[in-house]
Amino acid sequence: xxxxxxxxxxxxxxxxxxxxxxxxxxxxxxxxxxxxxxxxxxxxxxxxxxxxxxxxxxxxxxxxxxxxxxxxxxxxxxxxxxxxxxxxxxxxxxxxxxxxxxxxxxxxxxxxxxxxxxxxxxxxxxxxxxxxxxxxxxxxxxxxxxxxxxxxxxxxxxxxxxxxxxxxxxxxxxxxxxxxxxxxxxxxxxxxxxxxxxxxxxxxxxxxxxxxxxxxxxxxxxxxxxxxxxxxxxxxxxxxxxxxxxxxxxxxxxxxxxxxxxxxxxxxxxxxxxxxxxxxxxxxxxxxxxxxxxxxxxxxxxxxxxxxxxxxx
Amino acid sequence: xxxxxxxxxxxxxxxxxxxxxxxxxxxxxxxxxxxxxxxxxxxxxxxxxxxxxxxxxxxxxxxxxxxxxxxxxxxxxxxxxxxxxxxxxxxxxxxxxxxxxxxxxxxxxxxxxxxxxxxxxxxxxxxxxxxxxxxxxxxxxxxxxxxxxxxxxxxxxxxxxxxxxxxxxxxxxxxxxxxxxxxxxxxxxxxxxxxxxxxxxxxxxxxxxxxxxxxxxxxxxxxxxxxxxxxxxxxxxxxxxxxxxxxxxxxxxxxxxxxxxxxxxxxxxxxxxxxxxxxxxxxxxxxxxxxxxxxxxxxxxxxxxxxxxxxxxxxxxxxxxxxxxxxxxxxxxxxxxxxxxxxxxxxxxxxxxxxxxxxxxxxxxxxxxxxxxxxxxxxxxxxxxxxxxxxxxxxxxxxxxxxxxxxxxxxxxxxx
Numbered sequence: 001x002x003x004x005x006x007x008x009x010x011x012x013x014x015x016x017x018x019x020x021x022x023x024x025x026x027x028x029x030x031x032x033x034x035x036x037x038x039x040x041x042x043x044x045x046x047x048x049x050x051x052x053x054x055x056x057x058x059x060x061x062x063x064x065x066x067x068x069x070x071x072x073x074x075x076x077x078x079x080x081x082x083x084x085x086x087x088x089x090x091x092x093x094x095x096x097x098x099x100x101x102x103x104x105x106x107x108x109x110x111x112x113x114x115x116x117x118x119x120x121x122x123x124x125x126x127x128x129x130x131x132x133x134x135x136x137x138x139x140x141x142x143x144x145x146x147x148x149x150x151x152x153x154x155x156x157x158x159x160x161x162x163x164x165x166x167x168x169x170x171x172x173x174x175x176x177x178x179x180x181x182x183x184x185x186x187x188x189x190x191x192x193x194x195x196x197x198x199x200x201x202x203x204x205x206x207x208x209x210x211x212x213x214x215x216x217x218x219x220x221x222x223x224x225x226x227x228x229x230x231x232x233x234x235x236x237x238x239x240x241x242x243x244x245x246x247x248x249x250x251x252x253x254x255x256x257x258x259x260x261x262x263x264x265x266x267x268x269x270x271x272x273x274x275x276x277x278x279x280x281x282x283x284x285x286x287x288x289x290x291x292x293x294x295x296x297x298x299x300x301x302x303x304x305x306x307x308x309x310x311x312x313x
Numbered sequence: 314x315x316x317x318x319x320x321x322x323x324x325x326x327x328x329x330x331x332x333x334x335x336x337x338x339x340x341x342x343x344x345x346x347x348x349x350x351x352x353x354x355x356x357x358x359x360x361x362x363x364x365x366x367x368x369x370x371x372x373x374x375x376x377x378x379x380x381x382x383x384x385x386x387x388x389x390x391x392x393x394x395x396x397x398x399x400x401x402x403x404x405x406x407x408x409x410x411x412x413x414x415x416x417x418x419x420x421x422x423x424x425x426x427x428x429x430x431x432x433x434x435x436x437x438x439x440x441x442x443x444x445x446x447x448x449x450x451x452x453x454x455x456x457x458x459x460x461x462x463x464x465x466x467x468x469x470x471x472x473x474x475x476x477x478x479x480x481x482x483x484x485x486x487x488x489x490x491x492x493x494x495x496x497x498x499x500x501x502x503x504x505x506x507x508x509x510x511x512x513x514x515x516x517x518x519x520x521x522x523x524x525x526x527x528x529x530x531x532x533x534x535x536x537x538x539x540x541x542x543x544x545x546x547x548x549x550x551x552x553x554x555x556x557x558x559x560x561x562x563x564x565x566x567x568x569x570x571x572x573x574x575x576x577x578x579x580x581x582x583x584x585x586x587x588x589x590x591x592x593x594x595x596x597x598x599x600x601x602x603x604x605x606x607x608x609x610x611x612x613x614x615x616x617x618x619x620x621x622x623x624x625x626x627x628x629x630x631x632x633x634x635x636x637x638x639x640x641x642x643x644x645x646x647x648x649x650x651x652x653x654x655x656x657x658x659x660x661x662x663x664x665x666x667x668x669x670x671x672x673x674x675x676x677x678x679x680x681x682x683x684x685x686x687x688x689x690x691x692x693x694x695x696x697x698x699x700x701x702x703x704x705x706x707x708x709x710x711x712x713x714x715x716x717x718x719x720x721x722x723x724x725x726x727x728x729x
Contacts (some may be wrong), residue, residue, distance in 0.1 A: 064385045065409060065690060150551050151490075173498075173550035173708050261499065262550075263705045280693040281382065 064281030108194025133192035141256035337629035405688030447655030495557025495569030501700020525724035
């Protein structure tokens with residue numbers, strides 16, 4: 001390389017008349033940016049522009065009967081803070097996300113630990129375990145809907161046959177029953193994905209370390225607590241964040257199974273936005289709830305991205 | 314190249330100026346056109362019209378639930394159709410659109426009064442303007458299933474609330490796995506109609522002089538009556554209108570509220586087709602005391618016209634509108650829908666007079682009232698409030714009084 005500092009006033013010497021400004025590295029960077037353009041364009045059109053438009057509309061009153069939106073400033077945000085039904089939606093979302101994420105990860109981890117042990121039929125069981133994951137969420141919702149149905153449901157049929165109940169129970173008509181139904185359905189759909197994450201994480205677990213621990217007298221619980229779980233911590237963090245973000249966004253199963261009811265027992269934020277936008281046609285208010293909803297998703301999403309980038313570095 | 318362009322331009326101008334008067338095209342927006350049961354009927358109607366007219370009709374279909382949204386979206390983008398099918402209950406909302414035509418100015422009030430009975434003509438009147446003409450008419454009222462009543466040992470249609478309740482108990486005790494009354498307990502839009510009818514039956518109303526009146530003694534009594542039916546297993550949770558229709562056709566429900574098209578649903582869900590419709594009996598909503606006025610809700614479809622250019626009696630849109638409302642077209646169309654043709658000559662025609670189902674339906678609906686919620690600007694939000702609070706009482710989450718009080722407070726806030 002030439003030492004430019006030796007003669008600071010001299011013009012930089014070009015290696016070749018065809019050499020581009022900035023050298024090979026800068027050229028690679030420009031090429032990289034060029035490659036990003038399609039993805040950035042798609043992101044801008046599909047994600048960024050609609051979000052900015054929703055953000056703009058959150059400052060307007062805009063119902064279906066209005067020919068054009070009317071600027072109301074922060075009025076919609078004020079309404080959110082004073083409307084107990086919307087605050088209730090936040091609480092319902094918190095309950096749904098907490099329960100679903102907890103059960104998905106716990107059962108996913110347990111199932112992964114079972115399937116990580118060699119036994120006859122292990123491969124087939126692993127394959128079958130992925131079935132809920134490939135099933136469309138709405139189909140799963142209808143399937144579980146029939147299980148819980150008060151007139152024709154499998155659950156009622158079994159309970160009646162065994163004499164456990166005298167009359168069919170309308171599980172989906174109680175707050176707890178409806179929430180349990182949507183949590184069970186979403187958990188059932190999510191477990192295979194989390195199980196796959198954990199199985200992947202368990203593949204590079206140091207077997208000799210486990211065997212050494214067992215020689216030292218460690219039981220199953222201590223092996224799990226002191227060796228397996230610490231090893232899975234990075235995977236666990238990613239799955240927790242992915243679970244939270246996914247469950248915060250979840251809509252289809254809940255809508256198909258309970259429609260957000262009974263009353264508002266399963267009206268999470270996604271359902272709230274849908275109702276405001278497409279049932280009540282209050283687009284301004286729907287955009288406002290949507291913006292706040294995005295704000296709740298951003299922290300875990302940021303945390304997830306930071307984890308990914310830290311690992312990449 | 315320049316020469317070619319000039320030639321093309323000249324040819325286009327010659328074609329435009331030199332051709333005889335071109336036929337107009339009428340954009341006709343309809344939800345029936347998107348439905349399996351109605352698409353062929355609308356297509357035939359359009360085909361027959363085009364065969365006898367030089368004008369064309371361009372059908373535009375949207376699902377029933379998407380019509381109001383698309384009407385307003387089209388209004389915003391200046392792409393309103395020339396004619397549109399509109400739910401009568403939503404007409405007050407649609408009437409706000411700029412460009413809706415006052416049909417009195419087009420056809421003359423005298424002519425329209427001759428064409429339609431006053432009651433039906435009123436379906437299309439808003440603030441003294443005739444913004445639409447009735448297409449098919451009827452009411453939302455109660456139907457009973459003859460076979461279920463027979464199975465339960467009920468000989469007569471109940472007329473009072475007491476008789477109605479006794480009949481429900483008989484159905485519950487004698488028809489296994491039945492839901493005696495298919496009361497809507499799911500879906501806010503469906504719950505509203507049942508609640509509104511019972512509210513009227515008990516002498517109250519949801520909104521009085523622009524203010525909510527749901528926690529009045531009448532309102533609470535209506536809600537307590539509905540809750541009582543749930544507690545005594547005379548109605549069931551998880552029932553929406555489609556569920557009630559299915560149960561009715563499967564002889565597991567004796568009574569429920571529906572439009573005249575209940576007959577068609579019973580035919581479909583029974584699996585026996587039209588042969589089953591003899592079992593569908595229109596009946597007057599039970600009243601609190603004998604001799605009272607049974608409650609029912611006005612129901613119907615109307616046709617609205619948009620655009621000043623159409624507001625002439627000889628416009629293509631006007632011509633097509635009058636064609637639709639001619640006896641030869643409207644009578645078979647309405648009867649096929651299980652509804653009453655709204656024209657004077659149509660409703661007096663032999664086909665209608667000799668239809669026992671429609672005759673019984675008309676006799677049962679003596680004083681139908683307009684759905685007051687649908688006409689409100691934020692009717693959908695108000696509907697949700699009512700549905701949620703009524704459901705919370707029906708499912709035992711709140712007492713009838715508490716639900717009525719909460720509903721009153723939320724409605725007052727929403728109506729500000």
